[in-house]
Amino acid sequence: MNLYEALYLRKSTRKYVWEPVQADLLAKIGTFYEEVPSLFPGIKTEIGITDNTDRKHAPGGFFGVAAPYYLSLYSEKKDKYEMNAGFICEQLALYMHTLGLGSCFLGSAKVPKKNRNRGELEFVIMMAFGKPEGTLARRSTDAKRLPMQKLCVGPEEPKRVVRELLEAARLAPSAMNTQPWRFVVAQGRIHFFARKQSIELLSHWDELGFGILFAHVMIAADELWLDVDLIRLEDISQKEFKNTQYVLSAVIRGEQAS
Ligand SMILES: Cc1cc2nc3c(=O)[nH]c(=O)nc-3n(C[C@H](O)[C@H](O)[C@H](O)COP(=O)(O)O)c2cc1C
Numbered sequence: 001m002n003l004y005e006a007l008y009l010r011k012s013t014r015k016y017v018w019e020p021v022q023a024d025l026l027a028k029i030g031t032f033y034e035e036v037p038s039l040f041p042g043i044k045t046e047i048g049i050t051d052n053t054d055r056k057h058a059p060g061g062f063f064g065v066a067a068p069y070y071l072s073l074y075s076e077k078k079d080k081y082e083m084n085a086g087f088i089c090e091q092l093a094l095y096m097h098t099l100g101l102g103s104c105f106l107g108s109a110k111v112p113k114k115n116r117n118r119g120e121l122e123f124v125i126m127m128a129f130g131k132p133e134g135t136l137a138r139r140s141t142d143a144k145r146l147p148m149q150k151l152c153v154g155p156e157e158p159k160r161v162v163r164e165l166l167e168a169a170r171l172a173p174s175a176m177n178t179q180p181w182r183f184v185v186a187q188g189r190i191h192f193f194a195r196k197q198s199i200e201l202l203s204h205w206d207e208l209g210f211g212i213l214f215a216h217v218m219i220a221a222d223e224l225w226l227d228v229d230l231i232r233l234e235d236i237s238q239k240e241f242k243n244t245q246y247v248l249s250a251v252i253r254g255e256q257a258s
Pocket residue numbers: 010011012013014063064065104105106107108109143144173174175176177205208209212
């Protein structure tokens with residue numbers, strides 16, 4: 001199974017078998033992280049894995065999940081670092097799925113002050129993971145997501161490859177399943193918008209969520225052998241769409257979109 005197949009099957013796992021994960025699988029996660037593409041390669045990140053098989057190291061937090069392992073991502077605090085963190089973590093979550101491991105993002109985790117920094121890097125997000133109790137996968141049709149008609153508007157009927165990128169984006173998980181995104185397709189390009197916040201900037205979780213969404217788009221692009229750039233287009237950023245805020249566009253290079 002590859003990451004593309006995993007994004008159709010993964011669900012959040014909140015119940016785990018209380019067993020150690022084999023050392024070679026833990027090592028594979030570390031190796032995968034070392035090689036995983038980031039959205040903004042100029043932002044330094046690190047991961048740390050906490051072994052909680054003794055049940056003594058779970059973070060606090062209202063929507064906490066008791067799990068045998070936790071993966072924490074730390075990052076330099078640069079522009080769009082949360083988006084970058086979401087992009088990396090979703091690939092890790094999908095990779096874990098391919099190894100037979102369940103995972104769950106933990107935005108609500110309360111991390112003690114002493115663990116909030118790693119040198120110059122700051123804690124950004126944590127994921128619970130381990131062997132799932134019960135099923136690891138679900139059918140994508142069972143994922144609770146908004147229908148495409150609610151998420152996507154545009155002057156044209158998207159072509160097949162664009163539809164596949166959109167479907168991968170639609171399946172992206174988000175904090176409290178808010179799905180804060182909307183898609184506009186025009187001239188074979190997908191423009192991604194966030195539902196407008198009361199403040200100018202995206203909220204912490206929305207920005208991270210967009211990183212997850214873009215991971216799905218780029219994994220699908222890779223699978224379809226499409227050369228896709230995620231860029232901010234100035235002519236779109238000038239446009240005002242009701243109650244939304246422009247984030248980025250997926251531009252397919254070459255002839256594939258036509
Ligand atoms: C940034 C982020 C933070 C999340 N935080 C939590 C959390 O604190 N506790 C929890 O149980 N689930 C958390 N989730 C999981 C979401 O609730 C879940 O992804 C969403 O409801 C969709 O369900 P699915 O992942 O099973 O498709 C989080 C997800 C994301 C993307």
